[in-house]
Amino acid sequence: MKGPSYNIYFEPDNLDGALACMDEHGYCVIRGIIDQELVRVLKASIDEILDPERDLPPASNRFHVTFAEYSEPIWRLAEIPAYMNYVEARTGTDELSWHRSAAILRTPGDAMGGWHTDYYPTMPVPTTADEVLNRGQAVGGGLFYLNGSHPDRSGLAVIEGSHSPDWPGPDGFEMTADRKSFHPEGDDPASWYGKMDVPGCVPLVADPGDLICFMPYTYHANMATHERRYTCGLGFRAKSFSIDAPWPLPQSAKDRIAALPDQLQRYAEGYTSIDESWSPGN
Numbered sequence: 621m622k623g624p625s626y627n628i629y630f631e632p633d634n635l636d637g638a639l640a641c642m643d644e645h646g647y648c649v650i651r652g653i654i655d656q657e658l659v660r661v662l663k664a665s666i667d668e669i670l671d672p673e674r675d676l677p678p679a680s681n682r683f684h685v686t687f688a689e690y691s692e693p694i695w696r697l698a699e700i701p702a703y704m705n706y707v708e709a710r711t712g713t714d715e716l717s718w719h720r721s722a723a724i725l726r727t728p729g730d731a732m733g734g735w736h737t738d739y740y741p742t743m744p745v746p747t748t749a750d751e752v753l754n755r756g757q758a759v760g761g762g763l764f765y766l767n768g769s770h771p772d773r774s775g776l777a778v779i780e781g782s783h784s785p786d787w788p789g790p791d792g793f794e795m796t797a798d799r800k801s802f803h804p805e806g807d808d809p810a811s812w813y814g815k816m817d818v819p820g821c822v823p824l825v826a827d828p829g830d831l832i833c834f835m836p837y838t839y840h841a842n843m844a845t846h847e848r849r850y851t852c853g854l855g856f857r858a859k860s861f862s863i864d865a866p867w868p869l870p871q872s873a874k875d876r877i878a879a880l881p882d883q884l885q886r887y888a889e890g891y892t893s894i895d896e897s898w899s900p901g902n
Contacts, residue, residue, distance in 0.1 A: 624780060624822055632702035635709045638833065646783030647834040649826045650762075653702050658693070659766050659828045663850045665691045666766075670725045679729030681845075685894055688721035688854050689872040697854045698884055706762070706831065707856050716856040717890030720753060723852040726774065730845035734812025735779065736801045739836040749867070749898045754836075756861060762833035766850040769832065771816075771823035774845040776832055779820040783835035790819040801839075814841065856887065865892035866900075 628648050630638040641648040654662075667674075669690050670682045688694050697703050708714045740751045769775025779790065789795045793802040793813065801812035816823065823843060826832055834840060857863075873893040880888060 623825065628822075628824075632705070635706060638706070639709060642783075642833060642835055645780050646838040647778045647780070647822070647824075647832070647840075649824065650702075650706060650831040650833060651827070652829050653706070653831040654697070654700060654764065654829045656829060658696060659764075661693045661696075662691075662764070662852055663766050665693045666723045666725055666850050666852060670723060676725060676727055678727050679731070681724060681726040681730050684723045685896060686721060686870075686872065687723040687852060688718070689870075689876045689893065691721075691723070691852075692879075694721060694723075694852060694854050695880065695884060698887060703831065706833070710833075711856065711858045713858045713860070715859040716887055717859045717861075718854075718887040719857040719891070720855045720894065721853060724842075724849075725851075726842070726845040726849040728846055728848065730774075730842075730849075732814050732816070732844045733842040734801055734814040735818065735839050735841045736812060737782075737799070737837050737839050741785070745900060747899060749894045749896050752865060752898075753863065753892070753894060762831045763851055763853040764829075765826060765832055766828055766852065767847060768828045768830070769824045769826040769843075771825075771843055773847050774843045774849050775824055775826065777816060777821055777823045777841050777843050778834055779818060779839045780822050781820055782839040783837045785837055787837065787839075793818070816843070857890075859890055862890060863892055865894075867893075867895035867898045869893055870895075 628641055630648060630650050632650055632653060638648045638650050670684055676682055738754050740755045746752045765775050767773065789802045792805060794805050795802050796810060803811045803813050824832060870893050873891060877888040
């Protein structure tokens, strides 16, 4: 599978180029944001929190959607100028609120995921916690694939040009009713397609320590996993984009905020955490 004909790789001091690539194609890779020692430490933190007994079976995965409430090392990202410069350029401000965090652990044999977008349009009445949080200007930052990304091993694939809210979908496919994914014409209208033979598919190649960035609407999927895989992210939003979360702040969030050093306390204002069990009326 051939790579794109345009450049997607940028050094941390060329954020103008990186953002222009994202605006045009929907994604980019920023090289060497974190060093290999932090890569190692973050992998160890993911193991400690997601698989402390080392009992994650083959061909499976675990997700943690409030990782930064439990992991101390991921907060080192907030003190790396190259990362925060990107976040500030992406959001257009240095007045930021901690928004979301995540970690993913996969074992060899875990299948490719379904193509999807993380973004939700502004919902008159949100029905899930993700609909409350993943909207408007609240989506920023990127993901660190701590093993790197390569189609022979696993990582992330994106669909170039899929970052427009009115993207019609790939040729030969139909969008699901909620536009979260797509399926071949005539297939189950609620199914999410999970193969790489989609027009516009780009299997990303990146090194450990690179930051994989994509626009809020960009459709993406994890590639099939052939090694123990570690992924994490720490996201921020503009403080001016406030979110009135319909769930209380959990104790784990309060404890993490209290433990943040003075120089990071400014990011705690506006943090909501997430309650995945929330729904209207519960």
